[in-house]
Amino acid sequence: MSDSINFLDPSILAGLDNLELRARVVVEGFLSGMHKSPHRGFSVEFNDYRNYNRGDDMRHVDWKLYARSDKFYIKQYEDETNVRCVIVLDTSASMAYSSGGISKLNYGVTLASALAYFIMRQRDAVGLITFDDEIKEFLPPKCRQPHLMRILRALSQVKPGTKTDVVKPLTNLAATLTKKSIVVLITDMLDDEERIIRTLQNLRAMGNDVITFQVMDDAELNFPFNEASEFIDMENNESFITTPATIRKSYLDNLNVFLSYCKKQCQTSGVDYCLLNTANPLDEALSSYMSKRAKSF
Amino acid sequence: MVFISPLFLLGLMAALLPIAIHLIRKEKPPKLMFSTIRFLKKTSKKLILFQHIQQWLLLLLRSVVIALLVMAFARPLIDQTMARLLDADPQSAVILLDISMSMRYGDTFDRAKQEALDILRTMTSGDEVALIGFSDSAEFVRELNTDIDSVRSVIADLEEPGYGATRYMPNLRLADQLLEESRYDNRVVYLISDFQDSGLQDLDEGWKLAPGVAFNGIDVATEESSNLVLTDVRSPEQLLEDAAEQLILARVRSTGTLYLNQGEVTLSIDGVMVDRAPVNLADRSEEVISFSANFDTQGTHVGEVRVNGDNFDDDNSFFFTVDVLPKIRVLLVNGEASENWFDDEGHWFGLAVSSAAQSPFELSSIEPAELSAAVLRRNDVAVLLNVGDLSTAQAEAVGEYVNNGGSLLLAPGDRVNPDIFNRQFAEIAPATIGSQGQLGIDDYLVIADFDRRHPILRPLDSDWLARFQGHWSLSAHAESDVLMQFDNTEPALLEREVGNGKVILFASSLDLEWNNLALQGLFLPFVHETLRHLVQSEKKQGSYDIGESFSLDPTGEGQSVQAMTPSGDDIVFANDDFVVTATEPGLISVNVDQVDYRYAVNILPEESDFTRAAVATLYDSIINPDTDITQSREVRTTQLIEELERPQRMWWWILISVMLLILAEAVVANRTYR
Numbered sequence: 001m002s003d004s005i006n007f008l009d010p011s012i013l014a015g016l017d018n019l020e021l022r023a024r025v026v027v028e029g030f031l032s033g034m035h036k037s038p039h040r041g042f043s044v045e046f047n048d049y050r051n052y053n054r055g056d057d058m059r060h061v062d063w064k065l066y067a068r069s070d071k072f073y074i075k076q077y078e079d080e081t082n083v084r085c086v087i088v089l090d091t092s093a094s095m096a097y098s099s100g101g102i103s104k105l106n107y108g109v110t111l112a113s114a115l116a117y118f119i120m121r122q123r124d125a126v127g128l129i130t131f132d133d134e135i136k137e138f139l140p141p142k143c144r145q146p147h148l149m150r151i152l153r154a155l156s157q158v159k160p161g162t163k164t165d166v167v168k169p170l171t172n173l174a175a176t177l178t179k180k181s182i183v184v185l186i187t188d189m190l191d192d193e194e195r196i197i198r199t200l201q202n203l204r205a206m207g208n209d210v211i212t213f214q215v216m217d218d219a220e221l222n223f224p225f226n227e228a229s230e231f232i233d234m235e236n237n238e239s240f241i242t243t244p245a246t247i248r249k250s251y252l253d254n255l256n257v258f259l260s261y262c263k264k265q266c267q268t269s270g271v272d273y274c275l276l277n278t279a280n281p282l283d284e285a286l287s288s289y290m291s292k293r294a295k296s297f
Numbered sequence: 298m299v300f301i302s303p304l305f306l307l308g309l310m311a312a313l314l315p316i317a318i319h320l321i322r323k324e325k326p327p328k329l330m331f332s333t334i335r336f337l338k339k340t341s342k343k344l345i346l347f348q349h350i351q352q353w354l355l356l357l358l359r360s361v362v363i364a365l366l367v368m369a370f371a372r373p374l375i376d377q378t379m380a381r382l383l384d385a386d387p388q389s390a391v392i393l394l395d396i397s398m399s400m401r402y403g404d405t406f407d408r409a410k411q412e413a414l415d416i417l418r419t420m421t422s423g424d425e426v427a428l429i430g431f432s433d434s435a436e437f438v439r440e441l442n443t444d445i446d447s448v449r450s451v452i453a454d455l456e457e458p459g460y461g462a463t464r465y466m467p468n469l470r471l472a473d474q475l476l477e478e479s480r481y482d483n484r485v486v487y488l489i490s491d492f493q494d495s496g497l498q499d500l501d502e503g504w505k506l507a508p509g510v511a512f513n514g515i516d517v518a519t520e521e522s523s524n525l526v527l528t529d530v531r532s533p534e535q536l537l538e539d540a541a542e543q544l545i546l547a548r549v550r551s552t553g554t555l556y557l558n559q560g561e562v563t564l565s566i567d568g569v570m571v572d573r574a575p576v577n578l579a580d581r582s583e584e585v586i587s588f589s590a591n592f593d594t595q596g597t598h599v600g601e602v603r604v605n606g607d608n609f610d611d612d613n614s615f616f617f618t619v620d621v622l623p624k625i626r627v628l629l630v631n632g633e634a635s636e637n638w639f640d641d642e643g644h645w646f647g648l649a650v651s652s653a654a655q656s657p658f659e660l661s662s663i664e665p666a667e668l669s670a671a672v673l674r675r676n677d678v679a680v681l682l683n684v685g686d687l688s689t690a691q692a693e694a695v696g697e698y699v700n701n702g703g704s705l706l707l708a709p710g711d712r713v714n715p716d717i718f719n720r721q722f723a724e725i726a727p728a729t730i731g732s733q734g735q736l737g738i739d740d741y742l743v744i745a746d747f748d749r750r751h752p753i754l755r756p757l758d759s760d761w762l763a764r765f766q767g768h769w770s771l772s773a774h775a776e777s778d779v780l781m782q783f784d785n786t787e788p789a790l791l792e793r794e795v796g797n798g799k800v801i802l803f804a805s806s807l808d809l810e811w812n813n814l815a816l817q818g819l820f821l822p823f824v825h826e827t828l829r830h831l832v833q834s835e836k837k838q839g840s841y842d843i844g845e846s847f848s849l850d851p852t853g854e855g856q857s858v859q860a861m862t863p864s865g866d867d868i869v870f871a872n873d874d875f876v877v878t879a880t881e882p883g884l885i886s887v888n889v890d891q892v893d894y895r896y897a898v899n900i901l902p903e904e905s906d907f908t909r910a911a912v913a914t915l916y917d918s919i920i921n922p923d924t925d926i927t928q929s930r931e932v933r934t935t936q937l938i939e940e941l942e943r944p945q946r947m948w949w950w951i952l953i954s955v956m957l958l959i960l961a962e963a964v965v966a967n968r969t970y971r
Contacts, residue, residue: 094332094333095332097330097331097332104332188332190332190333190335217332220332225329227327228326229326229327229328229329230326230327230328230329231329231331231334231337232328232329232330232331232334233331233332233333233334233335234330234331234332234333235332235333238334239328239334240334240337240338241326242337242340242345242348243348243352246344246345246347246348246351247337247340247344247345247348250339250340250341250344251336251337251340254335254336254339254340255336258336
């Protein structure tokens with residue numbers, strides 16, 4: 001377990017330039033720890049066999065066939081590939097912040113690529129939207145293997161934008177979604193949180209499952225600064241000179257009010273909420289997604 | 298609060314460092330890109346104000362920490378402790394500062410003053426110090442007291458040394474006596490001098506400083522000195538008119554550490570240089586220079602012998618005075634002029650006053666019948682030898698003559714009638730004549746006693762071998778002085794002052810009829826001194842050495858005396874006798890009742906001898922064997938400071954305070970910056 005955790009360490013992943021490789025490491029590492037997962041299989045009628053992959057539920061192994069061929073085959077069912085997932089990634093300027101390790105944007109890219117790889121591996125359709133105050137890239141959900149490469153290529157080309165406007169891409173997305181989908185929002189939510197919540201509530205009301213990953217840097221969460229400094233806002237270039245130690249408590253109080261609001265509003269709206277610290281491994285995010293997928297389908 | 302190492306207090310400036318750093322850094326806060334400042338901007342203004350207060354508190358704490366550390370290094374003591382420290386081993390010191398003439402050489406005296414000031418600089422409040430400026434004796438004394446600043450100002454105000462000789466022992470004794478009154482056991486004598494060997498001439502091997510009195514000799518002599526000095530000058534003091542050419546001798550010697558063998562000596566009379574002569578000491582240690590000089594006119598002449606060729610000017614001159622006197626006019630009234638010179642008083646008296654080639658007397662001889670007031674007025678002194686037949690008018694003329702200032706010498710012989718004599722000279726004679734004392738052939742009287750202090754007899758302090766077989770028994774008047782006595786206690790010589798004149802009465806004749814005095818060697822000086830005494834006041838000394846005290850009034854009766862020092866300053870007399878002490882070489886000008894006098898004052902040649910003595914020689918001679926080898930004051934002070942500081946441990950408390958402040962600073966800083 002410890003080895004797999006090491007592979008999921010964001011700082012190690014950041015050293016891998018190949019995004020596909022990075023996604024594979026994340027997913028394989030994550031799945032290696034999922035054998036005892038309490039999640040049960042999917043539904044319905046048997047359709048075909050496929051080779052066993054690590055992470056597959058052992059209950060779906062055809063033991064009779066194993067007895068005859070001495071190989072693991074997983075029984076596939078009719079509706080298993082009908083899940084559609086859209087990953088919405090915030091690429092605004094605030095996402096470029098890093099206190100020394102991996103930036104929030106890089107963390108989000110890694111998470112998005114891992115999710116795309118994982119979803120595609122599950123033979124689900126996956127799409128991608130990147131945005132700051134405008135939509136920068138939109139790839140509709142598909143389940144073919146070349147589509148994964150396009151998604152990964154798009155993610156690898158992501159650059160920090162300017163201001164944040166989460167509402168706009170979500171509104172556009174809602175207009176394009178014709179089937180029940182899973183919307184994965186990866187953002188720091190440093191925007192008008194009330195508008196974001198309302199938009200998410202709308203998506204949820206349309207029957208979609210929504211998972212919100214709020215990505216925050218460890219320095220944002222703990223404010224470990226000591227030296228008196230001039231803090232400059234990365235999105236609007238406003239500045240504020242202060243001695244951090246003096247106002248640390250005040251900062252953290254204000255931040256917690258914000259995070260608590262986001263969490264509480266998401267929960268009351270049926271939106272899954274997961275606060276991610278860029279200093280922590282990605283398995284927490286993947287677990288959240290799997291949990292949501294299992295509950296939904 | 299006092300500090301043992303106050304120089305460390307300069308480090309207090311380091312307390313400004315935190316403020317300086319704060320001010321420097323305040324201008325350049327580092328910029329930090331952050332995702333959003335929305336949560337920072339919500340900070341309350343009260344919190345920001347508190348933040349500022351904390352920053353200033355931190356600044357204050359850091360400055361105080363530095364200041365306290367500096368104070369700890371400066372080793373503070375409270376006042377009472379320092380007082381104890383000072384009282385614990387204060388010092389009683391006597392500074393003996395040589396101000397003799399030899400200290401005038403080069404910058405010797407300036408260095409001596411600096412040494413004295415340096416000694417005072419090492420003293421602290423509580424010490425007591427005395428100051429003695431000395432030469433052959435103490436010129437000034439400032440007794441022990443704790444006002445060190447006033448002693449310092451006295452030393453600083455000293456302009457130049459005097460001209461006195463150097464004598465160490467009397468002044469060391471004085472210093473020792475001063476220390477007997479000292480308040481402290483830590484006693485020391487500082488002797489600042491050029492340590493002339495001549496100053497140790499009176500070294501008393503038996504005398505020592507008191508036990509416990511330390512001695513510190515500080516030698517400020519110039520290593521190399523060169524000097525020519527007149528060790529002696531011989532000149533006549535008194536001359537008579539028409540005296541022959543006089544010889545003046547000057548003795549020259551090189552006395553510095555560097556030998557000078559060339560120079561020049563000049564002679565000046567009354568301010569005019571009359572002669573000069575070179576000095577050549579190449580093959581001798583001393584040379585005698587001879588000058589010839591004429592003193593023609595009557596009065597007092599001043600002379601100066603000066604040697605040139607060295608770089609010490611103060612001892613180059615020798616001054617002298619020469620009095621040229623008029624001859625004394627002597628009227629001899631011979632009462633027994635005889636063809637037999639053996640019995641002729643006038644013969645023997647004439648021999649005495651006229652035998653010398655340069656007789657100071659101008660003798661005129663008359664018969665008693667020729668005596669008159671007019672004749673008397675033409676002479677300074679009248680001598681009546683065995684005159685027994687004067688008329689009453691003549692006797693009255695004599696009395697008037699004496700009362701008006703004339704002088705009279707009476708030597709009655711066998712021709713004198715006592716009754717007539719006593720009647721005629723009752724008012725002026727020192728005694729009345731009684732019977733004539735005639736002794737046997739083998740019997741005689743001798744002079745048994747005489748007044749050795751009298752001007753006539755002072756130079757005749759010898760054995761009087763004259764034998765007196767005849768004499769007059771005299772009864773002295775109350776106002777008369779008996780100057781000589783025979784061995785039968787009868788007066789032999791008497792003096793009486795009458796009016797403005799003097800009368801001397803000799804109890805015997807001046808021929809060989811009654812005595813053999815005229816055959817004695819003392820006869821001539823006796824006659825000379827008697828006549829001189831009758832006419833002149835006592836010859837006053839005209840030349841003195843530095844340090845001698847004398848009266849500037851040669852008459853002893855001056856009413857108005859004005860005098861000037863050799864440097865031209867008026868002399869203010871502190872006594873009625875017009876006595877002064879010679880302190881400066883040169884000529885003192887005096888006016889006594891409109892009569893001018895001059896006195897020569899010369900330095901002591903021994904003071905010009907720069908031969909040095911080792912300080913150790915003096916130290917070994919005067920240090921008391923019971924005196925411990927004293928530690929230096931610095932060592933003692935250091936030990937005392939440590940001893941008295943130890944129980945205080947004040948710096949411990951300061952350091953503990955610093956530690957607590959550092960902890961407080963850490964807490965505040967932690968709250969402020971972490």
